[in-house]
Amino acid sequence: MTSDRPFKRALDRLTAVGLRPTRQRLALARLLFDGGDRHITAEQLHAEALGAHMPVSLATVYNTLHQLTASGLLREVVVEPGKSYFDTNVSEHHHFYHEATGELIDIPGNQVVVTDLPVAPPGTRIARVDVTIRLTGQSETAMRPTGCYVGSAAAD
Amino acid sequence: MTSDRPFKRALDRLTAVGLRPTRQRLALARLLFDGGDRHITAEQLHAEALGAHMPVSLATVYNTLHQLTASGLLREVVVEPGKSYFDTNVSEHHHFYHEATGELIDIPGNQVVVTDLPVAPPGTRIARVDVTIRLTGQSETAMRPTGCYVGSAAAD
DNA sequence: GTGATTGCAAATCTTTTGCACTAAA
DNA sequence: TTTAGTGCAAAAGATTTGCAATCAC
Numbered sequence: 001m002t003s004d005r006p007f008k009r010a011l012d013r014l015t016a017v018g019l020r021p022t023r024q025r026l027a028l029a030r031l032l033f034d035g036g037d038r039h040i041t042a043e044q045l046h047a048e049a050l051g052a053h054m055p056v057s058l059a060t061v062y063n064t065l066h067q068l069t070a071s072g073l074l075r076e077v078v079v080e081p082g083k084s085y086f087d088t089n090v091s092e093h094h095h096f097y098h099e100a101t102g103e104l105i106d107i108p109g110n111q112v113v114v115t116d117l118p119v120a121p122p123g124t125r126i127a128r129v130d131v132t133i134r135l136t137g138q139s140e141t142a143m144r145p146t147g148c149y150v151g152s153a154a155a156d
Numbered sequence: 157m158t159s160d161r162p163f164k165r166a167l168d169r170l171t172a173v174g175l176r177p178t179r180q181r182l183a184l185a186r187l188l189f190d191g192g193d194r195h196i197t198a199e200q201l202h203a204e205a206l207g208a209h210m211p212v213s214l215a216t217v218y219n220t221l222h223q224l225t226a227s228g229l230l231r232e233v234v235v236e237p238g239k240s241y242f243d244t245n246v247s248e249h250h251h252f253y254h255e256a257t258g259e260l261i262d263i264p265g266n267q268v269v270v271t272d273l274p275v276a277p278p279g280t281r282i283a284r285v286d287v288t289i290r291l292t293g294q295s296e297t298a299m300r301p302t303g304c305y306v307g308s309a310a311a312d
Numbered sequence: 313g314t315g316a317t318t319g320c321a322a323a324t325c326t327t328t329t330g331c332a333c334t335a336a337a
Numbered sequence: 338t339t340t341a342g343t344g345c346a347a348a349a350g351a352t353t354t355g356c357a358a359t360c361a362c
Binding site for chain 2 (some may be wrong): 350351352353356360361362
């Protein structure tokens with residue numbers, strides 16, 4: 001990789017989708033996209049920006065997150081009423097959501113297979129399939145080895 | 157079925173989970189459980205109660221919905237930041253979510269198959285698997301006949 | 313009667329908006 | 338310049354909370 005300096009990567013992403021790379025957007029894009037995939041809320045990103053001496057207003061954080069989402073650079077994942085994460089991984093994948101800790105964990109797309117999807121209602125098109133696996137605090141019992149079947153069509 | 161009068165059904169459900177069947181809870185339970193499965197927001201239920209001459213405060217609607225959810229009589233489905241539905245169908249199933257209209261449509265559990273679920277992280281247990289199929293407004297192209305594959309493990 | 317439940321209004325929290333100011337092209 | 342973008346503070350929603358009044362048992 002010749003030019004994946006953090007700064008460049010963030011800037012490239014912005015220009016690639018036609019967003020003017022302002023100081024604020026660049027700062028946020030760097031926090032978001034440097035150093036691998038992450039899940040972050042608007043509040044968290046705001047706090048991070050302030051902590052990194054890149055003051056940005058909360059409103060701008062929201063604006064930017066939504067612009068990036070609309071541009072396909074982020075994906076919004078709503079886990080609870082009043083709590084949504086922005087996911088820098090926009091490839092096909094799904095999530096574990098740990099309700100106790102609020103933690104969101106990526107599951108590579110190839111580790112979850114959804115089949116037999118019903119036909120979309122007339123006049124609509126499937127935009128995305130979200131699979132969220134909700135986890136509760138303790139694992140009193142053993143965890144499932146490799147497959148948990150939801151639905152009945154596929155035998156193990 | 158000898159006794160599935162609406163009133164009885166709602167009352168039974170409440171007592172079955174140990175919730176004192178107060179006038180308000182009974183009224184809300186009837187609106188919720190009589191007449192088949194439904195998806196409803198707190199605001200909608202509140203409006204319905206008022207319209208049905210069963211005045212209940214919004215706070216009580218929220219309290220009751222959460223109590224019913226905690227008791228397993230309802231399931232909460234969060235579709236967007238600031239918008240969640242309460243689903244009277246607590247059996248295994250999934251949802252279409254039409255982003256344009258805000259409409260939520262049940263998909264019977266047996267119409268979606270999720271396989272190859274990864275193991276839950278240590279110390280956790282899978283509480284539920286939510287599959288939400290997001291629909292966008294127009295269907296310019298043809299809809300998928302019967303299977304939309306998410307992930308790569310299963311061939312068609 | 314007694315503790316659970318309710319209603320109201322205020323408080324919280326998250327997110328959006330209006331508008332004057334600032335900066336990128 | 339010129340227009341997009343930003344910050345602030347207020348507004349808007351959704352949900353929760355505190356507490357006195359009320360109701361079910």
